[in-house]
Amino acid sequence: MRNVIKQNNYTHILDIQKNIRSILISAGSGAIVSGFSKKLTERDLLIRFGLNIYKEIKPVYLRYFESAKSLGVEYDRMGTEVFPAATEAEKVKEILKQNAIDHKTTILVVAPGAQWENKRWPVDGYAAAANTFSQQTGAYTILIGGPGDIEICSQVQSLMKTPALNLAGKLSLMGSACLLGIAKMVFTNDTGMLHMAQAMKTPVVAVYGPTTRELGFFPLPGNSKVAEIDISCRPCTQKGLHSCPKKHFRCMNDLKPEIVSDLASELYKTNNDNSVPESLLHL
Helix, strand or coil, X not given: CHHHHHHHCXXXXXXXXXXXXXXXXXXXXXXXXXXXXXXXXXXXXXXXXXXXXXXXXXCHHHHHHHHHHHHCCCCCCCCCCCCCCHHXXXXXXXXHHXXXXXXXXXXXXXXXXXXXXXXXXXXXXXXXHHHHHHHHHCCEEEECCCHHHHHHHHHHHHHCCCXXXXXXXXXXXXXXXXXXXXXXXXXXXXXXXXXXXXHCCCCEEEECCCCCHHHCCCCCCCCEEXXXXXXXXXXXXXXXXXXXXXXXXXXXXXXXXXXXXHHHHHHHHCCCCCCCCHHHCCC
């Protein structure tokens, strides 16, 4: 990678990783290297000692723009975006057709998985919240995730009283994006599916336990709601852990399903146009 950078004679490098590897890759390139503040001191004091000295709460993606400030690059305030290929949309269309789901169906997408165990809201919570939302709106629940999420999605599906389809492990990343784009609501943990849903401009209720907004990975405001409870040991990690350091897991276990379903109901009422956007009818 260092050779590639030198060969191309780049004049500027925007380092949004700011770790040892990225610093070594940039070293000796001759380019102007600019980065952003990772708020390491603020983060460590908050996680290790519960001391909050953050002067502002700024999402990480906005901090990235600091690295391009000298180039005149500014945030357009349009949020994030992703553009799945038409072939992926056709695959999703066929899967929905095979399961008798047409474009008039109100779809609730639930992504209950997460790489780290302590970022997963219990499956019975997701099942109960999805049941309530489906009963209120007539929504059909579709569960998604990677191959490693098949079991947890199956557990949610088995606990549900309303119809649900498990597509975990059956969609590509961009296929998941297509499905998120036609959903009317998304329930998810603090994972990539949250940010993918936001990039597809879909309303999302995100469940947060061990992480908090100060760390920079909360959803964009506006078309989203965050389900969380106030507990003194939050946050206990920046990216996730395999278990609760306190052994009680109260940040997730004490978060009741009605918190999520009530937030979803509130958000749904502000997005009550039941028609499918024209740009998505090809799905």
